[in-house]
Amino acid sequence: MPDSAFAPETAASNASLRAFLHGLPGVDEVGARARAADLSTRSIKTTAKARAIDLAIRMVDLTTLEGADTPGKVRALSAKAVHPDPADPSVPRVAAVCVYSDLVGVAVEALAGSGVKVASVATAFPAGRAPLSAKLTDTRRAVADGAAEIDMVIDRGAFLAGDYRKVHDEIIAVKEACGDAHLKVILETGELATYDNVRRASWLAIHAGADFIKTSTGKVAPAATLPVTLIMLEAVRDHHAATGRRVGVKPAGGIRTTKDAVRNLVLVNEVAGPAWLDPDLFRLGASSLLNDLLMQRTRLTTGTYPGPDYYTLD
Amino acid sequence: MDQIFEYAPAPESRSVVSLRDTYEPFIDGAFTPAATGEYLTTANPADEEPLARVAVSGAADVDRAVAAARRAFDTVWGPMPGRERGKYLFRIARILQERSRELAVLESLDNGKPIKETRDVDLPLVAAHFFYYAGWADKLEHAGFGPRPRPLGVAAQIIPWNFPLLMLAWKIAPALATGNTVVLKPAETTPLTALVFAEICQEADLPPGVVNILPGAGETGRALVAHPGTDKVAFTGSTEVGREIARAVAGTDRRVSLELGGKGANIVYDDAALDQAVEGIVSGIFFNQGHVCCAGSRLLVQESIAEELLPRLRARIERLRLGDPLDKNTDIGAINSAAQLDRIRDLARSGADEGAEGWSPACELPERGYWFPPTVFTGVTQAHRIAREEIFGPVLSVLTFRTPEEAVAKANNTPYGLSAGVWTEKGSRMLWTAERLRAGVVWSNTFNKFDPASPFGGYKESGYGREGGRHGLEAYLG
Amino acid sequence: MAEPVAHDGPAPVPSSARLAVRKTYKLYLGGAFPRSESGRSYPVASHQGDHLANAALASRKDARDAVAAARKAFGGWSGRTAYNRGQILYRVAEMMEGRSAQFAAELADAEGIGAAAAEAAVAAAVDRWVYHAGWADKYAQVLGASNPVSGPYYNHSAPEPTGVVAVFAPQDSPLLGLVSVIAPVIATGNTAVVVAAERAPLPAVTLAEVLATSDLPGGVVNILTGRTAELAPHLASHADVNALDLAGAGDDAVDLERAAATTLKRVLRPDPAPDWTADPGIARLAHFLETKTVWHPIGM
Incomplete structure (x- = not known):
């Protein structure tokens, strides 16, 4: 990757940003899909599968992002995050609970002392269509209420219109509003249309200071596909090679089964490398995935197939 | 960090394969002992363990196989309407699909190539090749080789060890679709899937003599190439042997197609x-x-x-x-x-x-x-x-x-x-x-992609003739 | 030399008559008309046995130079647009038509046929150029293909010229047979080294003069006159020759095919009973083509 990746002048103007982003190597869609498909044939069995399941649980950002969310729903989800399987204390806790910004306080209270972080979506999630001032207010409020992680959305309209500078500056502003909170930047890859754009948006977000780049809001299809995650993992890998800084990746939306989760971990392992097999650098944004991980875990430890009625619906 | 996700062994089961101790040539619809009485041992290159004893076909076996192929060409396969020939090929394609895991495992055992490839590349392409050429059998007059294209007769076919069953498919499917009968010699180190293919021919009720499989080594191949009773030689392998074959058929009216080496x-x-x-x-x-x-x-x-x-x-x-x-x-x-x-x-x-x-x-x-x-x-x-x-x-x-x-x-x-x-x-x-x-x-922007509809073959010393697609019919039509 | 001129005394040329200027029959190499580097020539007689002229007796080195010239011309000729090649082949027909009388006379001498038969053969040869001129921008559509592969790939097969083709012209048909073997080779972008009919090479040299004035780039067709048996082994074993047309190779065809195997040349075996007047179809043209298949992914 060009060493100029982090030269300050890269972001000096929209033209210089464009020159940088359009100078990145292209992505051949068919080749990227083929690579992801090939890696998804990896067969993860027995001990490897057991480790993968526990790792995946520790990487889950347990998420509820509905208009109908209530404090009760958030409390229930938080309880699940700390003890995913009440009957089995050996199950690790998840990484974080992800909620709308107005419910951060509820989650913070419910998770106090648990080690499970509170993540909040912000910046006019999911569309991102609001004035910057509103996005910053949203962010500051969530952080003030105790959110340790902010999941912001980029302005896809500005990106698609070629106004990279606007997207970039907004991320910088939100990052500043985050203070110590970690910033995950949602690219909403389903709206970016091409893998070239996914790569450019990844670099743009990384350049602007993202701690994580995240695929999707979960409100747009397609959400986290394997090729998209592959391309984002290549971006953080290349960025690390150029600068030594590791940026995290979070696929979100559509990851429902243990098989999906394991395929993601295989991608992480073989594309970015084992250093990324860590909840600090890889997360899975999901809700129903957790129960499937628990069922597969039981299957592995007991040898019998479990039924869904034995796992809590939260 | 590494061991957090060290993949555990994920072996494909060998139990789908039932190996016989000994394999004989497949001539005129039956496995019959080779006249030579000689055997080679084919081993698993991954651990050098013997897999089976396989007969070495000699000149007398070549004679018998060519005669059986000639008889089948004259009496059954040549005169058969294309649509009926096609149905045999469709039937073979289906059996190949049904037995694909068994064949994939066997191919990996005999050849040493990863199951991921035999399972996801070789076997799907093998079945697809038979499907593709099956559909040509009753459409040859529309293929651009004149209004009444004729089969050549008996095809002598010699294949390499790198894609044993796939190369068999590339040879046999177009030959049979065009109405030829074949005598095929698999490679010395990888004869097993070809011999299971012979079983599949039996299972498909393919008329005896249409496909004959002669395991053996270089001498078997030489005898087959030299046999005057064949009308066509198709070879995939080294450029060195390709030259020998081109020399051997010079001055005869036998046709040749060669798919040889490369340095891409x-x-x-x-x-x-x-x-x-x-x-x-x-x-x-x-x-x-x-x-x-x-x-x-x-x-x-x-x-x-x-x-x-x-x-x-x-x-x-x-x-x-x-x-x-x-x-x-x-x-x-x-x-x-x-x-x-x-x-x-x-x-x-x-x-x-x-x-x-x-x-x-x-x-x-x-x-x-x-x-x-x-x-x-x-x-x-x-x-x-x-x-x-x-x-x-x-x-x-x-x-x-x-x-x-x-x-x-x-x-x-x-x-x-x-x-x-x-x-x-x-x-x-x-x-x-x-x-x-x-x-x-x-x-x-891609590499090593193959498809039955896509012609394959070389320029210069990589050989001549094409396999695959409409072009692939030409090598078997006169 | 074969003119009916008495040699026993001063030339009895009437003062009013004009002495004919005879033609020197040379080789055609790289667009030029050199003598054989060997300095050799051989007498060419008519069908009736009368001496007609001396033709250059090409040597092994002339054959080598011809291959070099053909190779040098290959990139340019095969890179021409198909339309342009067709135009040039048609131009050959035009130029030949203008020299019909000369060809007919040479043919009558060479084959011992009457004027009408000779004229008919010349006309057929001219028409053969026209036929192949028309193929130049069509064979790729007939022989190429768009292949429906199972995947997101654009897959396309197209014929390309094989390269340098050594052509042994038919011995029994010094003009129509000659044109019938040259035209399909060059219509598709190959270049040729042609060994003319040994006993009747003069129409080939005249054809060379036509080619030289038809906008055909030098080296696309190179014509050697001489002993087929002497030249052929060198061409058949030459590693920079890609294909052989053995039409006129006679009894040597088997040995030549065997020699060609060393570098896996494409070989067109001689037809035991050729009929040069028959519709040539596309078979001979297709024989000196390679199919190239190109894959490319289809994606956003």
Whole structure:
């Protein structure tokens, strides 16, 4: 990757940003899909599968992002995050609970002392269509209420219109509003249309200071596909090679089964490398995935197939 | 961190395969003992364990097989309406699909190639090839070879060990679809799937004599090529043997098609989609342990991006998993034979002796069996043996170029002309390059892709004739 | 030399008559008309046995030079647009038509046929150029293909010229047979080294003069006159020759095919009973083509 990746002048103007982003190597869609498909044939069995399941649980950002969310729903989800399987204390806790910004306080209270972080979506999630001032207010409020992680959305309209500078500056502003909170930047890859754009948006977000780049809001299809995650993992890998800084990746939306989760971990392992097999650098944004991980875990430890009625619906 | 996700062994079960102790030639619809009374032992190259004893067919067996094929051609297969021939081929295609896992495992055992490839590449293509040509059987008058194209008669077919069953399909499917009967000799080290294919012919009720399978070694092949009762010789294998065959049929009215060696160039321009180019380079040379005639064994990378590309390539190669061919996570399997391993070692040694710099990832080779690590030579020039001779193993030679003209000139600077690759995001440059490459198959922004509908075959000393597609019919029609 | 001129005394040329200027029959190499580098020539007699002229007796080195010239011309000729090649082949027909009388006279001498038969053969040869001129921009559509592969790939097969073709012209048909073997080779972009009919090479040299004035780039067709048996082994074993047309190779065809195997040349075996007047179809043209298949992914 060009060493100029982090030269300050890269972001000096929209033209210089464009020159940088359009100078990145292209992505051949068919080749990227083929690579992801090939890696998804990896067969993860027995001990490897057991480790993968526990790792995946520790990487889950347990998420509820509905208009109908209530404090009760958030409390229930938080309880699940700390003890995913009440009957089995050996199950690790998840990484974080992800909620709308107005419910951060509820989650913070419910998770106090648990080690499970509170993540909040912000910046006019999911569309991102609001004035910057509103996005910053949203962010500051969530952080003030105790959110340790902010999941912001980029302005896809500005990106698609070629106004990279606007997207970039907004991320910088939100990052500043985050203070110590970690910033995950949602690219909403389903709206970016091409893998070239996914790569450019990844670099743009990384350049602007993202701690994580995240695929999707979960409100747009397609959400986290394997090729998209592959391309984002290549971006953080290349960025690390150029600068030594590791940026995290979070696929979100559509990851429902243990098989999906394991395929993601295989991608992480073989594309970015084992250093990324860590909840600090890889997360899975999901809700129903957790129960499937628990069922597969039981299957592995007991040898019998479990039924869904034995796992809590939260 | 590594052990957090060290993949556990994921072996495919061998139990789908039931090996017999001994295999005999398949002649006139039945397995009958070879007149020679001689046997070879075919072994698993991954652990050198014997798999089965296989008869060595001799001249008398060739006589019998050719006579059976002639009889079948004259009395049954030649006169049969195309639509009925086609239905036999469809039936065979279906049985191949039904028994594909068994055949995939058997192929991996006998050849040493990873189950991932036999399962996901070889076997699907084998069935697809029969399906494709099945549909041609009753449409030959529309194929562009005149209003009444005729079969040639009896086809002598000799196939290599690198894609045993797939090469069988490439030979037998078009021959049968066009109304020819065949006598096929599988490779000495990989006869087993061909003999199971003979069982499939029985299962499909294919008339006796239409397909005859003669296991054996070089002498068997020579006897078959020399047999005056055949009308056609189709061969896939080394250029050396190809020359012998071309000499042997000179002056006869027998037709020949040859699919021979290669030294494919994989050209990476500075604007390539780098991550996909790396994948293409890897599959170009390490697919099937590099036992591929169309392998991209010469990487021609534009000098301006060589420094960026090569570390990515090495990092990617470090991820390749070498080992048990039956493990579903194995990317690189065993070298097919001790003889082939010797040849690879010899050429790799010459690379180092001639001053090229060799590199292989840290990778533990199993103690038993025939193994060679993925290897990349940099600092290679056109004069090096490893840039000119076909290695037929997992050894990549890296050369650089400065301009498109230089890339094309270097790519074409070989007596071979089978395959080439081009990596660029610029459409006009791709077409410009593809137009100038003297190679029968050009993969742009991809590599080592095969399809029954796509003609395959070489320029220059890579042979003549095409296999696959409408073009593939021509080799069997008069 | 074969003119009915008495040699026993001063030339009895009437003062009013004009002495004919005879033609020197030379080789055609790289667009030029050299003598054989060997300095040799051989007498060419008519069908009736009368001496007609001396033709250059090409040597091994002339054959080598012809291959070099053909190779040098290959890139340019095969790179011409198909339309342009068709135009040039048609131009050959035009130029030949203008020299019909000369060809007919040479043919009548060479084959011992009457004027009408000779004229008919010349007309057929001219028409054969026209036929192949028309193929130049069509065979790729007939022989190429768009292949429906199972995957997101554009897959396309197109015929390309094989390269340098050594053509042994038929011995029994010094003009129509000659044109019938040259035209299909060059219509598709190959270049040719032609060994003319040994006993009747003069129409071939005249054809060379036509080619030289038809905008055909030098080296695309190179014509050697001489002993087929002497030249053929060198061409059949020459590693820079890609294909052989053995039409006029006679009894040597088997040995030549065997020699060609060393570099796996494409070989067109001689037809035991050729009929040069028959519709030539596309078979001979297709024989000196390679199919190139190109894959490219289809994606956004």
